[in-house]
Amino acid sequence: MSDARTAPAGTPDGSILSVRNLHLAIAGRRRDTPILRDVSLDIIPGEVHGLVGESGAGKTMIGKVILGIQPSRARITGGSVRFDGADITHLPERDRRRLMGRGLGLIPQDPMTSLNPAYRIGGQIADVLRLHLGMDRAAARARALELLDDVHIREPARVLRQYPHELSGGMRQRVLIAIAFACRPKLIVADEPTTALDVTVQRQVLALIKEMQAQEGASILFVTHDLGVVAKICDRVTVLHGGRVLEAGDTRRIVESPQHDYTRALMAATPRHDRPGDLLQPVPEALTARLNAEALAYDAAP
Ligand SMILES: Nc1ncnc2c1ncn2[C@@H]1O[C@H](COP(=O)(O)OP(=O)(O)O)[C@@H](O)[C@H]1O
Ligand SMILES: [Mg+2]
DSSP states (O other), X not given: OOSTTTSOOSOGGGOSEEEEEXXXXXXXXXXXXXXXXXXXXXXXXXXXEEEEOOTTSSHHHHHHHHHTOOOTTEEEEEEEEEETTEEOTTOOHHHHHHHBTTTEEEEOSOTTTXXXXXXXXXXXXXXXXXXXXXXXXXXXXXXXXXXXXXXTOSSHHHHHXXXXXXXXXXXXXXXXXXXHHTTOOSEEEEESTTTTSOHHHHHHHHHHHHHHHHHHTOEEEEEESOHHHHHHHOXXXXXXXXXXXXXXXXXXXXHHSOOSHHHHHHHHTSOOTTOTTOXXXXXXHHHHHHHHHHHHHHHHOO
């Protein structure tokens, strides 16, 4: 499993995040179900790293392990996660909380359910600033205004007083982006941050994430099922199927000359803005079956 294709691209030594040979299984009553199989990936400071694959590949699970919020039945059976020079694979709850905010941030998939409907926007941003940075009320309010301005929300003072249901999906996602960047984290996990939005809003939100990332110098693990989105925003990309890394490298290289059959199939299934007339081909069932069989054979290997 360690030829040039599956080895993570980049420089592990200088990585802000380094996932090494990670194995994870979900504990069941009779047996455990493997979910992640020998996953390795490195994120270089300041890069947007795409994690791409179809639904069920294990993308969200990887993001959760990095953030330490995997389900309780999930068991890390091998490998490690290092962040900013420290092993965080099995970090106690208290140290985890300290890491969130200034170390790690999250842009969630669903802007509808990720804000608390009972609290005003201003209070929700201020809570984060007070919790992680110890700001007082006045400082938190001033910073919240500045953050809403950074994410190009008009009339920020008014929006601070509003409740989530008073905002559109795109506006809510802007607020969540503001919250993710609020404490200037070193790494943000963005899990399908534009999937729930319609196409025009999606484009604006992608541009915003890229802009904030460049301004703040954060690294981003950008989880998506859409190679088109990867091509727009990611510097490098890791391709995942059945909890296995199939290919990794510079986005341009992956898009222009994909090495793995699955990456090629994903490309053929993805609409291209430069070739809008192309007929889209779904990932062939035979290929999916072959990859699933490979994954099972991997589990069975001694
Ligand atoms: N809480 C859970 N309990 C049991 N299985 C889970 C749980 N969460 C995810 N899984 C399984 O883990 C696999 C990967 O899921 P996920 O990481 O959500 O994939 P993706 O984000 O790529 O669509 C899937 O087979 C899914 O059914
Ligand atoms: Mg997911």
